[in-house]
Amino acid sequence: xxxxxxxxxxxxxxxxxxxxxxxxxxxxxxxxxxxxxxxxxxxxxxxxxxxxxxxxxxxxxxxxxxxxxxxxxxxxxxxxxxxxxxxxxxxxxxxxxxxxxxxxxxxxxxxxxxxxxxxxxxxxxxxxxxxxxxxxxxxxxxxxxxxxxxxxxxxxxxxxxxxxxxxxxxxx
Numbered sequence: 001x002x003x004x005x006x007x008x009x010x011x012x013x014x015x016x017x018x019x020x021x022x023x024x025x026x027x028x029x030x031x032x033x034x035x036x037x038x039x040x041x042x043x044x045x046x047x048x049x050x051x052x053x054x055x056x057x058x059x060x061x062x063x064x065x066x067x068x069x070x071x072x073x074x075x076x077x078x079x080x081x082x083x084x085x086x087x088x089x090x091x092x093x094x095x096x097x098x099x100x101x102x103x104x105x106x107x108x109x110x111x112x113x114x115x116x117x118x119x120x121x122x123x124x125x126x127x128x129x130x131x132x133x134x135x136x137x138x139x140x141x142x143x144x145x146x147x148x149x150x151x152x153x154x155x156x157x158x159x160x161x162x163x164x165x166x167x168x169x170x171x172x
Contacts, residue, residue: 005094007070011159014075023078023154026146027057030112033139037116040123040132049115056108059087064101067091070159077154102165113143 031053039046066072066084070093073085096102120136151168161167 005096006162007159008161009159011161012157013159014071015077015079015154015157017075017079019077019154020075020079023150026142026150027078030139030142030146031057033135033142034112034116037120037132037135037139040135041119041126045115045119049112053112056104056112058083061101061105061108063088064099064104065096068093068096068099068101077158096160097163097165105166109147113147 031050034053035046035050038049062080062084066076066080067088068091069076069081069084071081072090074081116139117136120132120139124132124136148168155161155164155168158164158167158169161169
């Protein structure tokens with residue numbers, strides 16, 4: 001991770017709205033599948049998972065990351081720069097790469113991926129049912145696509161990729 005502020009000049013000024021729509025649809029699907037996966041074992045866990053996802057993705061990370069991002073009040077790959085501008089005042093791009101959000105984001109997404117996977121597997125051990133297998137497979141597919149293919153495509157075009165610890169594109 002670079003310590004200075006360095007913008008990737010060839011990055012997109014704003015992302016296409018079709019990609020933003022698809023990315024958000026995928027995010028909603030991921031959270032819905034995770035919530036269902038948690039529900040199989042324990043409904044209260046599903047409600048906790050859903051609340052955690054909404055609070056962390058919709059509010060906390062928007063405050064900690066997006067307010068200091070180049071895309072604040074712009075259409076980033078998920079449209080969250082616009083959301084952040086509706087909720088919070090602009091931060092300082094110089095603080096982006098040292099923000100606690102840089103450390104909190106992978107932990108948050110790790111919890112949102114692993115928690116339902118673990119709970120589905122435990123529920124499968126307790127009682128095998130085809131819907132559990134279907135949700136497990138869909139969750140794995142969506143998680144894999146989001147964490148690899150989608151991230152690489154969006155990070156490749158991002159103005160923040162040179163300073164972002166979460167960038168899927170390694171710069172030399």
